[in-house]
Amino acid sequence: MTKAQFRRALAVTTVAACLATTVTAFTATGASAHGRPGAGHDRTSRAEAARVDRVPTPDPGWYDCSSIFMPGSECGTVELPLDYDQPRKGTTEVALLRVRATDPAQRIGSLFVNPGGPGGSGVEIAAFAPYFLSPEVLARFDVVGLDPRGTNYSSNVQCFRNVGEQDAALSGMYVPFPQGQGQTAAFVDSAWKLGKACSTTGTPLSASMSTAQVARDMDVVRRAVGDEKLTFLGFSYGSYLGQVYANMFPDRVRAVTIDGVLDPLAWAGTRATANIPVTERLASGTAAWRATQEILDRCEQAGPDLCRTAGIGEPRAVWDGVAAGLRATPIELRDPETDELIVTVDWPVFVSAVLGTLYAPEAYLGVDALTWAIHWLLQPETPENAEIRAEALASLVGYERAQQQNAAEHAATRTERASELGFAFPYYNGTEAFSAVLCTDSVNPRRPEDWIAASERQDAIAPGFGPSWTWGSAQCASKAWTARDEDAWTGRFDARTASPVLVVGNLWDPATAYEGAVAAAKVLPNSRLLTSDNWGHTAYGTSACATEAIDRYLIGGELPVEGTQCTGDVQPFVDQPMSRGSQAPRALPPVVPPVPGSTPRSS
Template sequence: MTRRHRHARSTLVALVALSLTVTVGATAANAAPKTDRTSPYEAARVDRVPAPDPQWFDCAAAFADGAQCGTVQLPLDYDEPGGATTEVALLKIPATDQAHKIGSLFVNPGGPGGSGVQIAAAASQFLSPALLERFDVVGVDPRGTNYSSNVRCFKDLGAQANALAGLNVPFPVGDAETGPYIASSKAFGVGCSTTGTPLSGSMSTAEVARDMDVLRRTVGDQKLTYLGFSYGTYLGNVYANLFPDRVRAVVIDGVLDPVAWAGTPATASIPQTERLKSGQGASKALTEILARCATAGPDYCVTAGLGDPATIYAEIVASLKEQPLVITDENGEPVFELTYAILTSFLLGDLYAPEGSTYVDLDLSTVYSLLHPATGDVAAARAGLLAKYQALQAPAARSDAFANLGFPYDNSPEAFQSVLCTDGKNPAKAESWVPAAARADADAPGFGPLWTWASAPCARSTWTVRDEDAYWGTYSHRTSAPVLVVGNYWDPATNYQGAVAASSLLPNSRLLSSDSWGHTAYGTSACVTDAVDSYLLTGTPPAKGALCTGDAQPFTEPLGAGARSRTAVPERSLPPVVPPLPGALPRS
């Protein structure tokens, strides 16, 4: 809140003074309430915004059968509800049984910057028929992203490409990459603090939670029903703590530790993406896969037939650190160099899938065969890695093709960073990420730096725009209904300990643990899916201490001709979760 908002705050304080007096008196006269109340200040400034009319229209042809789309104008700053606005896009899939509809189920796929519109459009692919019958599924594109008004930190795509060129590695290794990475991180911060304003300074998760509360009234729900994945867990957590008495049912799956995400004065010198310990989660998952590969043996894991899997991996890493592997096309022309950093990003992408052990085995055995041609089909190995690299490079190639034209503009980098950097406390200078990445590498080799460097643009001396109404805690409000917290033991992006931390903070929450693989747990077993569905429908969480086991477990099926493929798709449908790291592979 800036100086020009002080008068608005003073007026609002006067408006809620009577409410404060009544609340204090009631608390003194009665026993402490079981549910925390939305603060009178927060309630007054959000509730005074009239519920907007999305003017729903048929958009089935563009998205999915039955889809209805709409847009609304919401305050850029909730301290000035009559001031500037930003456009927010919505998509609704109406309940198939309108006569027995419970209400609306808001969904978010993560990111930050993922499209709520698109995950709602995919509702029939991953939600149970029971949920589709009883809820209108509503997706909201968070302000500044996707089909909502876009934050834009550079004048055109060419300027964006030039400014961010140093970020085109998974993480920097050596001075030749670190210098440009730091320079681009600074340019990113400056761009979003100048050209990107004012929207870049109004994109904190707290603003999206406020938007969601207004839209809850728009769809006619007295309390919120919500299912959020990955970064969407922080959105659900912030909503539950801002509006604790407005919770009907909130599920957060693939949980970010909220205190680590936001930071505290004591941890502000530690980068946000180091605090989350995602790298440690990924490293733990890979180490376990290598151990299970060794136990299963060569009949189940190709890499085990080459030697001890952990030793094979260490040998590959040492070789790539010494000299990258040049990958050529069928004509022998070089296409790209497989560096240690690129291999790490490949493996992280593998670990996002419930069947990630299969992909890890394929990648390690493939690279090993290129380093030791006598051990495998070199042509097939080269083709496999080339196809994987080209699939990852396709979006970047499309952007580069338009860079000189400056059109169309892809704001996905700004969408991610504007939320991350306004939500969390970070060190002052981008150079601070050099020792931070070294610390993270010691704890989680490769994966630690990969995660840690992602927040370098947030260095506060160059990312100077602030959202004065961001949320900094606490995360321990007692909600009107239990919050269901779902954590996956082997999640490579949102460390299982994040779920433990969030659940320990929320006094009216229930932790559902899953011994499963990949990023998030919903859809990986009937145990998790049924528990979540039942809670959303009835409000009753699973029993305390509940533990599920994922259907896909490493190396439980023997190898066979055509049994495993890099392009294999799981039989069950999984929610289209957006990974909380630019460039990481989404799961199939």
């Protein structure tokens, strides 16, 4: 992709919501966050230093793209080695976006950001920076986003020859998760086809997209923007990128913050856990189930005046009734005026809709509304309930119409961009990009069929949510996905970094279980865990406490006091404050959940 094409392809939508701050501190002098001043730090290995340091510092060719984004924003591209062990055997193009510091006289350096995924766009989250980062952070840093190799505006991985071939191969995966023998067989067949296609047609790029390669790219770009050490804010899967970087380049860390944290050992896997799918090891299904059940419990406590589901009966019992009803008899959701079939709501579709609502701080509203509406549509129609069933149908039709409209708008945007780039048909590579990172990073069972037993195990622990998360990695089966990145990170995760790593875990996160943050902080000797009692996915922007803690560390290296726990401003079924802080309302970061097809949190 040329710079001109890149410039035309970029487009961003604006969001809005909230921000603010408070915390006590620790000065970043290289002292351990665990209270051992002067303990020293580990060094980048000679082999790893040789890989990245021999790459000539690239020139991104920054050009002004203020007309598309914000004043002071710049775009660029760099060519980086496809294989850092053999840098002369081909390159891949990586797209960058930079938003300049608003107070150049007080500028500290660059803040690298990543929204998760894997496969989320660093370019787009950097473009969003003026809307969700605090003015203090924006004043002190150039915000830099790079699109991980193979994704978005960087050179794209493509596992199929065309969109028709792609659609035919992946059609079995077009369900939130399979239910019944027919769907399961189709899903397994598509997982085989995806793994094999990405291990043949998709190479060599698909075999060079591990997180370690992105960390190497980020280190080269760090040098290109003139920073001696890395300042990084990574959300969701971006937390794993931050952890890999910190362990590969421990002496090059200035300030790394990870929010919505993946357990690194669960993501990568070990010999002992190789027969458990990565998406089962992460326990995201358990996290989503736990959040849902807590909302139902608080619904019961609040009563029917604040939670409609409580007016039906005991909320957990109502949920169980909805689950049983949808497993037995899906609902055909039809337009009440035209009788047009809009969507068939079965158990997987319902779980997927609820999961989508759980990514927002206002998660309780979606759980209550969806449970209440589906309950009434599962009841036989009588003269007594006709009015309430009509209300339930109208609310669900409106919800689904809005979802379809959003999807259509996104598809139209992709088509327009593809047309500008000269493509007759847009090729969406999100599933392939996600898979190329996940499957080269992690060890997994041998065959996609092994996910059937894994899904059943998880369904017993976290009904619905367990299978929804677990099936997301079936293409990574080692017999299906045979492309290997020999330079993927297989080292340990306990390097002592030059500066501390701030680890932020959310108690009610439905995607990255709080236990992942605990595990990451436990293994990293120079880290500090900040706990947040908030709803939705990740913590930044959900309270003054959490946001201020992260800001203070990024700017001045000050850590929150050990044991600090923040509380999200939005809590289920209680009166909410006007905003999430004392400053003007700001957006939540546009975080991408770590499973394909999941609904990102809206602001």
